[in-house]
Amino acid sequence: MSQTGATQKQLDAATSEIFDQGLIAVGKIEVVENVDPTKRDTKFVATQLYLRVEPN
DSSP states (O other): OGGGTOOHHHHHHHHHHHHHHOEEEEEEEEEEOOSSTTOOEEEEEEEEEEEOOOOO
16 A cells, blocks of 8 residues: 555554454565574565455
Protein backbone atom coordinates (compact mmCIF):
# COMPACT_ATOMS: atom_id res chain seq x y z
CA MET A 1 0.00 0.00 0.00
CA SER A 2 2.84 2.36 0.68
CA GLN A 3 3.70 2.31 -3.03
CA THR A 4 0.22 3.40 -4.11
CA GLY A 5 0.58 6.97 -2.86
CA ALA A 6 -1.67 6.53 0.17
CA THR A 7 -1.40 9.06 2.97
CA GLN A 8 -0.13 8.03 6.40
CA LYS A 9 -3.67 8.37 7.77
CA GLN A 10 -4.95 5.99 5.08
CA LEU A 11 -2.14 3.51 5.78
CA ASP A 12 -2.89 3.60 9.52
CA ALA A 13 -6.61 3.04 8.92
CA ALA A 14 -5.97 0.15 6.53
CA THR A 15 -3.49 -1.47 8.91
CA SER A 16 -5.94 -1.21 11.78
CA GLU A 17 -8.74 -2.71 9.69
CA ILE A 18 -6.57 -5.56 8.41
CA PHE A 19 -5.33 -6.58 11.84
CA ASP A 20 -8.82 -6.26 13.36
CA GLN A 21 -10.09 -8.75 10.76
CA GLY A 22 -7.35 -11.28 11.48
CA LEU A 23 -4.38 -11.23 9.15
CA ILE A 24 -2.43 -14.45 8.74
CA ALA A 25 1.10 -14.17 7.39
CA VAL A 26 3.10 -17.07 5.97
CA GLY A 27 6.80 -16.69 5.40
CA LYS A 28 10.23 -17.62 6.59
CA ILE A 29 12.85 -16.54 9.08
CA GLU A 30 16.03 -15.15 7.54
CA VAL A 31 19.36 -14.37 9.15
CA VAL A 32 20.33 -10.72 9.01
CA GLU A 33 24.02 -10.40 8.24
CA ASN A 34 25.88 -7.76 10.22
CA VAL A 35 29.42 -6.47 9.97
CA ASP A 36 30.20 -8.30 13.22
CA PRO A 37 29.50 -12.02 12.59
CA THR A 38 28.96 -12.62 16.32
CA LYS A 39 25.88 -10.36 16.27
CA ARG A 40 23.54 -12.06 13.84
CA ASP A 41 19.86 -11.29 14.06
CA THR A 42 16.82 -12.86 12.41
CA LYS A 43 13.85 -11.28 10.69
CA PHE A 44 10.50 -12.59 9.50
CA VAL A 45 9.85 -12.18 5.79
CA ALA A 46 6.20 -12.64 4.79
CA THR A 47 5.72 -14.30 1.42
CA GLN A 48 1.94 -14.79 1.54
CA LEU A 49 -0.77 -12.89 3.37
CA TYR A 50 -4.28 -14.16 4.08
CA LEU A 51 -7.19 -12.19 5.45
CA ARG A 52 -9.91 -14.00 7.37
CA VAL A 53 -13.34 -13.03 6.07
CA GLU A 54 -16.80 -13.65 7.49
CA PRO A 55 -19.43 -15.17 5.18
CA ASN A 56 -22.42 -12.94 4.41
